[in-house]
Amino acid sequence: MNSAAPLVFDITESTHRQNDDLRQKILANPGFGVNFTDHMVAIDWTAQQGWHDARVQPYGPLQIDPASSVLHYAQEIFEGLKAYRHADGSIWIFRPLENGLRMQRSAERLALPPLPEDLFLESIKALIRVDDMWVPSAPETSLYLRPFMIANERFLGVRAAQRAAYYVIASPAGAYFPQGVAPVNIWVSQEHSRAARGGTGAAKCGGNYSASLLPQQEASRHDCSQVLFLDSQEGKYLEELGGMNLFLVKRDGTLLTPSLTGSILEGVTRDSIITLAKDRGHEVVERKISLDEMLEGLRSGDISEAFACGTAAVITPIRMIKGESFTVGEPNAPAGELTMSLRQELTDIQYGRRADPHHWMMKVL
Numbered sequence: 100m101n102s103a104a105p106l107v108f109d110i111t112e113s114t115h116r117q118n119d120d121l122r123q124k125i126l127a128n129p130g131f132g133v134n135f136t137d138h139m140v141a142i143d144w145t146a147q148q149g150w151h152d153a154r155v156q157p158y159g160p161l162q163i164d165p166a167s168s169v170l171h172y173a174q175e176i177f178e179g180l181k182a183y184r185h186a187d188g189s190i191w192i193f194r195p196l197e198n199g200l201r202m203q204r205s206a207e208r209l210a211l212p213p214l215p216e217d218l219f220l221e222s223i224k225a226l227i228r229v230d231d232m233w234v235p236s237a238p239e240t241s242l243y244l245r246p247f248m249i250a251n252e253r254f255l256g257v258r259a260a261q262r263a264a265y266y267v268i269a270s271p272a273g274a275y276f277p278q279g280v281a282p283v284n285i286w287v288s289q290e291h292s293r294a295a296r297g298g299t300g301a302a303k304c305g306g307n308y309s310a311s312l313l314p315q316q317e318a319s320r321h322d323c324s325q326v327l328f329l330d331s332q333e334g335k336y337l338e339e340l341g342g343m344n345l346f347l348v349k350r351d352g353t354l355l356t357p358s359l360t361g362s363i364l365e366g367v368t369r370d371s372i373i374t375l376a377k378d379r380g381h382e383v384v385e386r387k388i389s390l391d392e393m394l395e396g397l398r399s400g401d402i403s404e405a406f407a408c409g410t411a412a413v414i415t416p417i418r419m420i421k422g423e424s425f426t427v428g429e430p431n432a433p434a435g436e437l438t439m440s441l442r443q444e445l446t447d448i449q450y451g452r453r454a455d456p457h458h459w460m461m462k463v464l
């Protein structure tokens with residue numbers, strides 16, 4: 100499965116690095132997912148050779164056979180993690196091992212080869228070392244790293260591919276939502292599901308996200324930034340948003356979040372919030388939460404805050420929740436107090452502004 104000796108990355112530096120002025124301009128206001136660094140990582144895999152040919156190469160288009168399984172049967176997985184520049188100029192990544200292990204679980208579900216976690220970590224570090232000047236230092240900015248794996252065997256039969264490739268690209272990032280950290284509205288989709296029981300909901304695979312795009316368009320039509328999906332069996336219980344997990348805060352300070360039923364992504368940010376809230380003495384309950392319970396709680400005031408979380412979204416307050424037959428929340432409601440204070444604590448750790456009691460940060464440079 101894996102090559103015995105550790106792989107050494109062969110580095111080919113780009114002869115077309117972005118010029119300093121343009122890069123600085125991008126880093127001052129990076130947006131999300133629109134600009135990419137000068138290099139990328141690539142590692143190949145075949146059933147015969149295992150993982151081989153690890154390299155850092157100039158960023159650029161892939162050449163892919165049109166019969167590759169990823170293009171037909173969506174045999175693909177990805178991850179998302181961030182590198183942060185601290186005040187002293189050093190560069191750190193947040194809980195990267197969690198992403199590496201989750202990618203192995205996703206690989207198993209999508210019948211792709213698991214990438215050893217040390218190779219995952221080394222791939223992230225190798226790219227940051229070459230593109231370190233792309234890690235921004237403006238407030239609330241970071242370098243978003245996007246590892247992904249595709250099946251690229253030239254074969255149209257439906258079976259696990261015998262050939263795959265792993266890549267890492269990186270993109271300087273500001274806030275995920277164009278309006279910044281301001282509260283967002285979310286749309287409850289009661290027609291479409293994101294994931295079925297026994298399906299791929301817990302895996303980070305592209306198919307889960309493409310399934311969310313049509314309801315996402317519906318959400319946009321209702322002035323909502325994200326879709327909240329319900330369970331596919333009963334259409335009753337909250338699952339997750341298109342690309343984020345969900346938390347509710349009760350008036351008594353208890354945090355509620357949908358339990359990991361197998362169709363919800365095991366968010367690294369979700370897990371970190373649970374830990375930070377428990378550290379503060381909050382009760383955190385992971386269980387099934389029905390749509391009715393949430394709506395009643397928001398109407399009665401028993402639920403006082405709601406927020407979305409994920410690597411890209413960090414912690415984003417939710418203002419209004421809308422569906423075909425209901426709207427709860429006020430158009431000008433401010434962000435929740437606990438929401439913002441947990442956000443502050445998490446980002447303080449990530450940017451090195453406060454102690455890191457759980458040793459989540461890993462120094463790269």
Ligand code: COI
Pocket residue numbers: 178179180341342343409410411412
């Ligand atoms: C992330 O938070 O890293 C994701 O993959 C979600 C996506 C909406 C950007």
